Amino acid sequence: MKMMSQNELKKLVGEKAVAWVKDGMTVGLGTGSTVKFMVDALAKRIQEEHLNIIGVVTSAATEKQARSLNIPLKSVDDVEKIDLTIDGADEISDDFQGIKGGGAALLFEKIVATNSRKNIWIVDQSKMSKKLGSFPLPVEVIPYGSKKLFSKFSQKGYAPAFRLDDTGQLKRTDSNNLIIDLHLNEINHPHELAAYLSGQVGVVEHGLFLDLVNTVIVGYPDGPSVLKAR
Numbered sequence: 001m002k003m004m005s006q007n008e009l010k011k012l013v014g015e016k017a018v019a020w021v022k023d024g025m026t027v028g029l030g031t032g033s034t035v036k037f038m039v040d041a042l043a044k045r046i047q048e049e050h051l052n053i054i055g056v057v058t059s060a061a062t063e064k065q066a067r068s069l070n071i072p073l074k075s076v077d078d079v080e081k082i083d084l085t086i087d088g089a090d091e092i093s094d095d096f097q098g099i100k101g102g103g104a105a106l107l108f109e110k111i112v113a114t115n116s117r118k119n120i121w122i123v124d125q126s127k128m129s130k131k132l133g134s135f136p137l138p139v140e141v142i143p144y145g146s147k148k149l150f151s152k153f154s155q156k157g158y159a160p161a162f163r164l165d166d167t168g169q170l171k172r173t174d175s176n177n178l179i180i181d182l183h184l185n186e187i188n189h190p191h192e193l194a195a196y197l198s199g200q201v202g203v204v205e206h207g208l209f210l211d212l213v214n215t216v217i218v219g220y221p222d223g224p225s226v227l228k229a230r
């Protein structure tokens, strides 16, 4: 069998996922390289099948792509409901908990996901793991007081690192916040950690997406596998 590259696996699941989109739906559009394939495939379906779809984006990057493909868009605040959100993920555990935010879009992604009736994650096989924690956990923080939060995380043994952009400057999110990545290796109690992080003043959001996903589409070299989470 021909080995498929990671990119080919991402394309496979991106194209597969748009089969869940039905005419008339409001669809949350995630962020990242896998979602990019999905948005391309969705635009193609909208055009070829004359579908009436409203997209709700989760980042400036996805907005730019969707607009360039003429996908009609609305803000999360201007739609009554989101039928379905299709997004990528950085790590998914056996029990379908997730880490997201590798693309620094976790805040809008979580707002859209928690306002969606159904959430589908699309990933290549490398994102699946037994237990969460091998992917550094992104925490979005406001700049003021961020060094204090950093010290707290350090004292707790979370091995924090401020995320940098391509030019070596502190990475700014779409909301002009900063990202602290926590190098945890293993997350044994994700709900407890999520509650702790949410309780810290200055933390805007964290990348633990718990009890949120309904369906995961995983790209394997012999084809996509559809897993029902809840």
Ligand SMILES: O=C(CO)[C@H](O)[C@H](O)COP(=O)(O)O
Pocket (backbone or CB within 6 Å): 030, 031, 032, 033, 034, 035, 087, 088, 089, 090, 099, 100, 101, 102, 103, 104, 105, 106, 109
């Ligand atoms: O959470 C995200 C962005 O904040 C992405 O969904 C996640 O990083 C996966 O990205 P990719 O499809 O490029 O691997």
